[in-house]
Amino acid sequence: MIYEFFYNLIGSEIIAGFIAASLPLLIFILPFALVAVLLERKVAGHMQDRLGPMRVGYHGILQTIADIIKLLQKEDIIARENDKILFNIAPVLVFTGSYAAFAAIPFTSAYIGANIDLGIFYIIAVTGLVVAGILMAGWASNNKYSLLGAMRSAAQIVSYEIPTILVVLTLVMFTGTTNLMTLSENQTAYFWNWNILGGPEFSLAKILLIPFMIISFFIIYISTLAEVNRTPFDIPEAESELVSGYHTEYSGMKFAMFFLAEYANMFAVSAIVSALFFGGYHSPFGYLGNTLGIEWLIPVEQFFWFTFKGVFFVFVQMWLRWTLPRLRVDQLMTASWKYLIPIAFVNLLIVGIITLL
C-alpha cells in the first residue's frame, strides 16, 4: 500500500494521506491527458478518413507536447468587462472538482488515493464543484454565449446526475457497499464474476440479473456521457451556435486547465463505470503473477487492466463523438426525464426484488 509507505516515511497520517490522495495528478492525469488529446485527434482523423496530426514526431506523437508549449507561451487575456476574481477562480474550481474525484478511484489493489467508505458518493459530491465552476466561468466571462453555454452545461449535469445516482444506488443495493475498493475487490479475477454478468455469486439470481445489469450499464454510460458534456450531449459547447460555450473567453493556461479537467473527467467516469460493472482493476482472465508466483507483478497487471478498461471507454466516447449527431436541448431533457429516470427507477425495483429472492 502506498499510503503505508508514506506513513512510514513521514510518520504523520494526515500528511501521508494528503500525499497519497494527491498522487494521481502526476502519475496519472497529466500523462493520460497527453495521450488522450492525441488519441482524440487521431481517432477523429481516422474516422473521417484522414490522418490526423502527422508533422510533429513520428505520426504526430509529439503534437500534444508542442500544443502545451504553445499554450504556455500564449498571452493570458482578461477582457475589461470580465469579472476578474471569478474569472480567475473558475478554471481552478473546475479542475479541483475533477481532480478530487480521482482520490477515491482504486487504481490497483495496492493503490487508492483515499480508501474512504463512501467512495462513490464522495465522487458524486465533488462533481458539484465542477458545476459551480462552470457556472462561475460562464458568468464571469460576461459574454452571452459563455453564459448560455454554462447554463446549458449546469442544467444538463444536474439532470443527468439523477439517472447516474439511481444506477449507482442499484449497484450499492446489490453489492451492499459504497466503497469503490471493496466493490472492485468483490468482482474477483475472472470476467464471469463482474457485476455486469450478475456478480460473483453463482445462483439463479445471477442469470436473472444479467439483462437488468446491462440496462443499468447503458443508462449510466449514457448519463455519464452527458455529465462530461460529450457528443451527442455536447450542446454546452455546440460550436455552430455557441462558439465554444463557457470557455470561449479563456486563453492560454486557463483554457488548458478546462481542457485538462475535461479529459480527467472523461477518464474518471470511465473508471467509475468499469469499477461498478467491469471488475475495476481486475483482470478478466486471472493473473500471470499468480501462475508464476511473482507477487509484485499482480498490481502491475491490475494497473494495466484498469488503464485498459478506462481508455477503452474513453475510446468509445470518442467513437460516439464522430458517429452521432448532437441532440437539441428539448430532446436532451426528454431523454433524461422521460426515459432514463423512469427506466432507472423500474430497474432499481426489479434488481431489488431479484436480490431479495
Place this chain on the structure above:
Amino acid sequence: MNIYDLIFYLFALLTLVSAFFVVTNKNIVHSAFYLLFTFFGVAGIYVLLGADFVAIVQLIVYVGGILILLLFGVMLTNKITNVEIKTGTINIFSATIGVGLFSGALLAAVLYAPWKESSLQEAVPTTGILGNLLMNEYVLVFELLGIILLIALIGAASIARR
C-alpha cells in the same frame, strides 16, 4: 498545535470569512459564490469531526443542489432579464434587535446545551450505523420523507411532460 488543529482552523477560517462576505458583498452573484466556500468549509469541519456521511450529504445537497438552483435563479434574473439585484442595509434598528435576540438564543443554546462528549480518537465509518438507525428506529419518518421526495421528483417529471 498539531496538523489536525491547523486543518480545523483553516476550515473554520474559510467558513467564517466566506460567510462574512456572503452577507456584506454588494454583488449578489458574488454572495452566491462565496456561499459555495462556506458550504465547503462546513463539510470540511464535518469530516474532521468524523461525520463522513453528513459531510458528503452536505456537499451533494447544498453545493450540488441548492447552490446551483440559487445561482440559476440569480443569474437568470440578473443577466438575461437585465434586472439589477442589489443587496443593501435597511431597517437597521429593528434588524439589530432581531439579530441580537437570535444570536443571544443561539449563544445560550451553545453554552448550556448538554453536549455529548465522546473520547473517540479514531474516526469510524458512520454510514452503516446511520443506515441501521434509519431502518429500525426512525423507519416511519424515513419512509415519509422518501415519499415526499419521490412526489417532488414525479411532480417535476410531470411538469416537464406538458
